[in-house]
Amino acid sequence: MAFRFFIIYLFLGFGTCFSQIQDSTLSQKQQVKDSIIDGKDLTVKKIEAVKDSDSIKKLEDLEFAAKLDEKWLEELYSNNLFDTIYKSVTELTYEPVDYPELHTDTLKRRLKELDARTPFNVEYNPALESVIKSYLKRRRKHLQKLMTLSAFYFPMFEEELDKHDIPLEIKYLAIVESALKPRAKSRVGATGLWQFMFGTGKEHGLDVSSYVDERSDPIKSTKAAAEYLTRLYKIFGDWDLALAAYNSGPGNVTKAIRRSGGYQNYWNIRHNLPRETAGYLPAFLANMYIFEYAEAHGFKKLKPEFALVETDTVRVKHMITLDQVSEVTGTPIEQLQFLNPSYKLDIIPFIEKENYVLRLPRDVVGSFVNNEEKIYAFVKEEFAKREKPLPQFFNANDKIRYRVRSGDYLGKIARKYGVRVSQIKQWNGLRSNNLKIGQRLTIYPRKPYVTSSSSTKKAVETKPISGNVTTYTVKSGDSLWSISQKFPGVSVQNIKDWNDISGNKLKPGMKLKISKG
Structure with missing residues (x-):
């Protein structure tokens, strides 16, 4: 089992600002309740709760919230957390860290409190103090993001861990393993929130095929992780050693015990473990401490999107x-x-x-x-x-080469050029949503765009509308598909082409041209 760090929908470094916007719109959402679902249309009708003048203001607020959503989505598809945690664990130095906000005596007292309520050996030592203070001093932004995201995953983890009579603190293991990113993948192929290798995942009933990888399924992988950890604990009889075995395999732990002369305390065999595993438990305990005393250190517990x-x-x-x-x-x-x-x-x-x-x-x-x-x-x-005709047979002038920038993710790029995420993946042979800064993508855009080398606009011709043309006003709850269902013979793509629309987002009040011909 290789070590790693998933995290997110959900919703993250800008979490404080997003939460405020979410809270400010909550009362409006309560006033505008779903009243009825029309069985013929995929449209949820809303009760009008504000006057026309207020509606304009509300749309402005929603537009602002959409910008915040954009920031959140950038965080969701960024691998920064995953890469940062992995690097922090493998490169721990345990040198003293100047962090006067946390006195050593206070830390000793709190660790003693933690030790009393968990089966892990949470004892003070200078190395653990160094890791905790280093995280608090240098990784506050990352930790706040993880805390916001954990509100979505931890209840799920705790329910499964409780079923297997496993310490609930094991939930913090997923932070060290994957940064709470379900599609996290390590350099050796370990995948998911709990970083299962292919064989170990199969052994615990996780299906992996061309279409599906259940190692990335939060519920199924958590069940498998609980089963595997239960087996490891039965072998070692110690949760610290069980976690070390989860990371590097039982064989490496038993070899470390032999090389140390028979010691069985993690801290006494740590120098004989692989480097990655040597920093594994300190990172786990440091995260456990910081999460358990989050409010004391000024972190905010924010509610996720849902x-x-x-x-x-x-x-x-x-x-x-x-x-x-x-x-x-x-x-x-x-x-x-x-x-x-x-x-x-x-x-x-x-x-x-x-x-x-x-x-x-x-x-x-x-x-x-x-x-x-x-x-x-x-x-x-x-x-x-x-x-359809394959992209390689298209006119070379109809395609562009896009260079991935910081903050990019597939959905954002797809909306920019009026194409689907699945199309970008097909054109570039992508089997996951992960992108790297600097990566080149081939795009066959539907939407007009401006090239990066000049201000010349390259337009893709919009299909003309023929026949009897009508105007449709978008209502709250409408989608392109539900609108297309109102007009026989009209497809979603027709509506997009006639109105020069990329993506699927609509705003109430938007005017759409529809041909009935």
């Missing part, structure tokens, strides 16, 4: 892509990817006797279920027409 209990699953009845789900529900693709991280290609397969499910926000589930027949008809039509 909790796991505010989501639900639907068993799929036909192969469907997250792009398509986003299109018919209006749910941002990034939210769907966050909630469904085990689908490697953003495709949910349908296989007899397999139970593949789509996780959605609760306020979307009802609409999806009520319109399943129409949705799957749309999906089948999409798959039926997907055989």
